[in-house]
Amino acid sequence: MWSISKYLLLAAVVVCLSVCFRLYSQLASLNITTLIHHQFKASAPPPTISFYKLSLQWPPAACHGMYTCKPPIPSDFTIHGIWPQDSNDEPIPPYNKNNPCTLKTPTPPTDLPIKLRPIEVYLTSIWPNLVDGLNLTANYQFWEYEWKKHGTCSDYPDDPLTYFKSALKLRLGIKTIVRFGRQTSWTVKQVADEVFHVLKAYPQIACNLNPSRTQKQLWEIRLCYDRPNPGQPPHTLINCTNILRVSKGKIIGPCKSLSDTIFFP
Known part of the structure; x- marks a missing residue:
């Protein structure tokens, strides 16, 4: 038992x-x-570049409202950057090795002084750091920032010379952006219409405020270009998706309406 x-x-x-x-x-x-x-949750696929945005800033407005600039202050539109955008008009995020936007290894920003030497003079003139445009070190800090934020996930992640030359070529190809004189005021729509009449494409308009924050100023005119075929730089001007600055579907910046009046200093 x-x-x-x-x-x-x-x-x-x-x-x-x-x-x-x-x-x-x-x-x-x-x-x-x-x-x-x-x-093992898969990484999100990288965003696809839909178009490029060439941002041109008006130095008298940038230096009278955003920056403290050492003279001389340029009296023509200078390049702020050329930015790859997705189909929602959002910037393509910077390169991240944990979720890379490209199979290529981007050129490190610290290599720019060697890579950009052939066009250094042109960049200093047309794409300066407005805070201290005659200071080459300050200029390279600006270019390195733009490269890290926008260039490393462009179509040229390992070719900064082509990336920067593409913006220079576009800017040098534009003789006139607006025909109205300085010290005048216009609505956002009037500025956008003026650019359309001159360049045959609608821009995006960015505003800032003067130091006393009592007046809206024309800070930037941004032009949009169709994404080029592989191996080519941007060259086909298209209408921008949004005339006012938009992020995640909301208007950002001082200008909230096409009827807002802005000063051209």
Whole structure:
């Protein structure tokens, strides 16, 4: 005759086998790809470049409202940057090795002084750091910032010379952006219409405020270009998606309406 302890041991074995069988059945019924998905969540695909935005800033407005600039202050539109945008008119995020936007390894910003030497003179003239435009170190800090934020996820992540030359070529190809004189005021719509009449494409208008924050100023005119074929720089001017600055579907910046009046200093 078995002792009570032997019966208890046998019962425990039966219960254990039953639990293991049920667990195995549940696992077998699950899709293995579902388990993998939950354990190893895939990275989001990188955003696709839809177009490029060439941002041209008006130095008298930038230096009278945003920056403290050392003279001389340029009296023509200078380049702020050329930015790859997605289909929602959002900037393509900077390169991140944990979720890369390109299979190529971007050129590090610290290499720019060597890579950009052939066009350094042109960049200093047309794409200066307005805070201290005659200071080459300050200029490279500005160019390195733009490269890291926008160039590393452009179509030229390992070719900064082509990236910067593309903006220079576009700017040098525009002789006139607006025909009205300085010290005048216009609505945002009037400025956009003026650019359309001159260049045959609608821009995006960016405003800032004067130091006393009592007057809206024409700070930037941004022009949009269709994404080029591989191996080509941007060259086809298109209408910008939004005339006013928009982020995540909301208007940002001092100008909230096309009827807002802005001063051209």
